[in-house]
Amino acid sequence: MATAYGIHVGNSSGCLAAFANGTPTVIANDAGDRVTPAIVALNGSEWEIGLPAKSGQPSSKAIIKHNKRLMNCDFTEDDLLYVEASSSCRIQNEENLVYEFETSETTLYSSPDKIATKMYAKLFTIASHSVGNDGDLKLVLAAPLHWSSTSRERLVKCAELAGFDVLQVISEPAAALLAYNIEDTTEDINVLVYRLGGSTCDASIVKVSGGFMTVEKNIFRSDLGGQCLTKDLAEYIAQEFRQKWKLDPHESRRAMAKLLHHADNCKHVLSTLNSAHVFIESLLDGVDWSQNVTRARFENIISSKIPAYIEPAQKAVESFEGKISKIVLCGGSMKIPKLQSAIANLLPEAEVLSGISPDEVIAVGCAREAGLLLDMPESSFTDINTEIEFLGKDIYMKYLDQTFKLFKQGTPPFSQNICTVETDQDVKDISFTLHENPNSEEFAVESFNVENLSKPFTLKATLQNSRISLQLEEQKC
Template identity: 80%
Template sequence: MAVAYGIHLGNSSGCLAAFTNGASSVLANDAGDRVTPAIVALNGSEWEVGLTAKTGQPASKAIIKNNKRLMNCEWNEDDLLFVESSSSCRIQNEDKVLYEFETSETKLYSSPDNIATKIYAKLFTIASHSVKDEGDLKLVLAAPLHWSQTSRERLIKCAELAGFDVLQVISEPAAACLAYNVEESAEDINILVYRLGGSTCDASIVNVSSGFISIEKNIFRSDLGGQCLTKDLADYIAQEFRQKWKLDPQESRRAMAKLLQHADNCKHVLSTLSSAHVFIESLVDGVDWSQNVSRARFENIISSKVSAYIEPAQKLVESFDGIISKIVVCGGNMKIPKLQSAIANLLPNAELLSGINPDEVIAVGCAKHAGIILDFPNLSLSDVNTEVEFLGQDIYLKYLDETVKLFKEGTPLYTQYTCDINSPSDVKNISFTLHAQPDAKEFAKEDINVESLSKPFKLKATLQEEKLLLVVE
């Protein structure tokens, strides 16, 4: 089976996943990290992307962060100011947006599209090292739900310039649902998808019916992001330093840049461990700082902001009449246990899906979708208004003394259903029959030899044009 790839490129980081042999897995970068910082820097006359751009001596580099905000064709002045304030580049906005990278050695100009291409090129290198055979690297991308088709086409162009063959761009909430295989649910369900990234947040209610994923409601916030939590933690560390040494890191831009970087690392460590050690060399006037921060202390620091982060999801839930049975969390800052529990408490009867690392969820869903597309090469993806055929009646599967409802009326073509088959050890062959009703006459039959199969075994049914394909897995 060909390898298919999925990428989620956010404001703060990018993640690359591969789909092969029926499963998605996240690929690590050259530093061994599963997530790559979405940061590009000009160090002297050399371009740096990812971790190398983030670390080192920030004062000697021209750095651009949060580039994704300006990849949206409908960006506003607040977006421009946010990118400029978080970066160390000047931004020209006359005929078009240009970043001015200036170092002691050179001055260069680059567009948001060029910066995105450099990040995709970094991920392309990771992907190309994961396969032995040379060939086109098939890719599915994720974009925010509110982005226009023009904005999505910009993403496609950047990824293709980096070397990928882009199959499709899907919405981030849909990708998050695909990661957890919710489209395989036999019942109609509603899902709350909550994403908290580095600088943005959004909540969506997604309906899944017969394999179809549709977004019912969505709230997007560009003023809520994990950087606020990082800032609170940095301010706390600065206060501790000030009390001991009577020196204020907040008076120095260089010191605060260091402090924010270490606070961000500390925040991510506390998402999985109960304590984290912070050591900052030469924070102010050559004074080093060493401190242990407990998760309890961090949770106390951010406790006043938790209600504000939950507000978009709460508004969405209150305005929705249906029953929400599952919650999917994504975005790097949803690794924080206190935020996960706050979302879970919002819907105590719903199942919280958190088995995948939140900052990897969307990339995993994209990779799975790419794998599905490669399984059905005749699907047309060029027209967003594709005509879809639906099943005209229920289909039941009978075998031994069991009856299973495979597909209900209205199910779209290419929907798959997998069930576990238990059979007695002395049974060598099983006859599987298909029926329009449980007590109706069979309209198709298939005999399968199960003597050499492990028990139980899986039977996958795929709804195709004018037939139903049964395959033993």
């Protein structure tokens, strides 16, 4: 049987998971890390992907970060400026978007799609080594909820050029719920999915009913991310260095690049440990810097930012009328305990699911979906963007002198509504009319002869893909 894989590549990092023996497992890269930086660099004439691109001397490389922002066909001018400010290569945006990688040895031009393909090729190599055979590597990808089908197709082409056989593309909130098997719940529940990555944030409220997932609310922010916290920590370290040595790291781009790199590593260590040691060789003018940073100090540094990070989730919750019973946290920045507790305090009665590392959740969900798809060999997936058409409007039904709501907006296909119809004993025929609102004209009429049916009788309404079918039957004793 072919191996099933799930991949999530974000703006800052990528994660690869495999599905085997009924269990999804995250696969470590060649450096032993479970998450690979989503960074591509040209060092001289050699391409570097992941950790090699992130480490070393940034001044000698042409680096591109946050490439995923420009994979969205609907990227904005703010996205373009953000990627350009984060990277060390020029971006030409005339007829087509082109990166200009210039080093001391060569100048090369590339596109966001080619950079994404290099990232997927890196993950393909990791996956191939884990399999140990030449079989097809079946893959499910995750894309942001707000991306168009055209943007998703670009992701698919990049993954296929890298060697994967893409089965499906699912949304990031759906993948997060799949990671925890929430779709298998027998009761109707509402789940808050909060994702905080390196540079973007999503808060989604998802209704799970009968195996179907419906996104009721979604708030996306492109100006919130963990990099803001990294910069705050780097500013703190720079201030400590300046107070001791009377040297300002802000005067050197190389020094600030070093500071940001070490501050990012420090932030990740403090997500699991109570203290982290920062050692930066030759930070400025040949002066080394060594310092211990405690988690308490880090939390104090970022405390003023916490309300801004909670705001998207708070707005989504306040605009939603139902009860939210579970919280799923995803995105690398949600490993920070202070942020986890802040989201949990927003909904004290909800269960916070934290059994999977937040930066691995979406990839694990994709791998599980890939395993489910491979478990249905008779199915033919002609459209990788498989979507379910939910009911777009409320549907009302009228009969005799009664009116009631038959199906509400957002109802999934193949749902049923069974009700008891009370009539006089001498009624021979009855007509049911369907309306989009109680005062509108009917869009469908169905009549039945009920002369031989015992009164009262049962009406079974079934919502199918594009129509509603009605069926009458005698009530069961």
